Amino acid sequence: MQEIAIIGIGQTKIRESWDKSIREIAGEAVLAAMLDAGISTADGLFIGNMMSAMTSHQENLGTLIADWIGLQGKEAFKIEAACGSGAAALRMAIFAVSSGEMDIAIASGVEKMSEVPGSEITAALATAADADYEAVHGLSFVALNALIMKRYLHHYKWKHEDFAPFSVNAHINALSNPYARLHNKISVEQYQKARMVSDPINLLDASPTGDGAAAVIVTSKSKLSNLDISRKPIIEIIGSASATDYLAVHDRINPIWLGAAEKSAKKAYAQAGVSPNDIDFFELHDAFSIMAALSLEACGFAERGEAPRIALNEDIALTGRIPIATMGGLKARGHPVGATGIYQIVESVQQLRGNAGETQVENAKIGMSQNIGGSGATIITHILKAD
């Protein structure tokens, strides 16, 4: 892999954006990233998005947004990998820059979910699962994750309350993040008493959706000297890999093991020449608390069945062995699905630049982010390093 640098980041506050269309939300993030990088144009735009057709009656989304932000004429595409669409778009931007076909590429993720009824969002999210063998039975996306969590609780003999630290930690870390959707501290008791969504997943196991966009600008490190970019610290992408699994959960060899997370993380570790011990923080895909646990195990931060223990031991806190969801994670920053993978990258860059404010991880030099599409089917891992 060529040496790729991130030279600009941008993001919008995750909220219900009744006042803005999908192009305006994406534009806000992309233009912020261009301003951050000090550039006024780029060679191409890769938009990660899952459900614009279903929620905004809009496809051709790459071109729509390129047009909106003044990049008419440039290459533009939409990339879809369910909730992993954001990091998938970054992967394409890396391909494009790494191949020499583009000097500067923009990867952005955007989702607008508030404008349609909740029942339509439930149906839209279910398209991440296998339509013919899972969703057809009435299984919603949260129900699939609930089956996984139930199996995990049964197999490893944990109690539901043992998962509280994942949500409590995420909510604490979001408090000082101005872009986060939720700014409320929660207690273990509140977690335990939260309204049930799909047993055993309750409202405080689940991430809130929302409207939002995030963007990053990438270029080849070898091109940096040719660019008139502002002198922000350069963050290097030292690992980028993705892997897939059986789409339907019932087809997987072990439904409580994220094989694609393991595979993509191992590839990324090998590219970066690092091991889990070298990772200073981990922006994982805690769409549901069970996913945080499974990600930690698959990526080598906890033994099988031991993720709740490291959470209970506060290893996941900002001062712990492997801080996660450092700016709120999906759980409290929010999860505008196609945008999430880029929010993770943007937050990793904030940490590595030392700009993470009150939740800065001390001496953060190497960070990992991992974006999941479907309930473990498509998993994309990036490792970033402060140059």
Next chain:
Amino acid sequence: MQEIAIIGIGQTKIRESWDKSIREIAGEAVLAAMLDAGISTADGLFIGNMMSAMTSHQENLGTLIADWIGLQGKEAFKIEAACGSGAAALRMAIFAVSSGEMDIAIASGVEKMSEVPGSEITAALATAADADYEAVHGLSFVALNALIMKRYLHHYKWKHEDFAPFSVNAHINALSNPYARLHNKISVEQYQKARMVSDPINLLDASPTGDGAAAVIVTSKSKLSNLDISRKPIIEIIGSASATDYLAVHDRINPIWLGAAEKSAKKAYAQAGVSPNDIDFFELHDAFSIMAALSLEACGFAERGEAPRIALNEDIALTGRIPIATMGGLKARGHPVGATGIYQIVESVQQLRGNAGETQVENAKIGMSQNIGGSGATIITHILKAD
């Protein structure tokens, strides 16, 4: 650009596939391409598709199809650029191979449109246009193209019947293509009397939709000797470029000029070191007859306003100066939207291998294909050469 070779092609017959799901249709094309190339695996899969969420309640489509064809674990993504999704997927595969991140990549396009009512397809196709400024007024996709055609007829003083040769030629060329949707010769009189769809576009100006998939396997030419591939003639991609325009037709500087076609064609010509005179055939995006005319002009095969004349002069026939739609084009082979761009590439490879049967273009050495997303908004051009 690295030297990229196409080592395998596959396609399904375009029809109403009531008996097959979207994964089965795509699988048939991809497995045919793998068989053609003599390979049993690949590093990644790029699926061009526009409307699977709307017609099959299915996203995460890349991973779904990778799973179905036995590529579990490998990288997989869906790429969307409206009706240009197919060629957009090939463009990603080229990035991936060119960057060295993949040795062998599969680009496939698939669409399944028959299973939902026509009104839903009309709504789904309209997502290729600007939802907030075009579709919101009730403009369907064909209506947008009708406005363009009406303006063209007015501006250049052509009559509707002067467009007949585009459709007549496409229907003749599809007769011997076993994968084509339509196998009926049409007369100029039939063309003139066809039922009106959206004035001045009648049924014989418009391409039929359908269910279908096509696939190509690409690798770097430098990797060919390492591969145990069957000894088919190697077809090289000597030009690959894409460009965008203002999405909404009313925003364009000239609504009857395809700026993005001109831009992407010029880039591709420059990469390939050729001019329009060197192109032996042109698989253009004749979704509507007006689009065939505009493509010929924007790519330098006809002067502005002169495309109907070169069609009337039979320059577009198999033995003419620039044969188009050599195996039926969108008009008669059919237009399963997200798959079309790959059908064009597959047919170009058939021509360059000398395997195009009754519609073989004599001594075809260099072929061009051009895929359009939206009514001219996203245009991707590829130039292929027999090695």
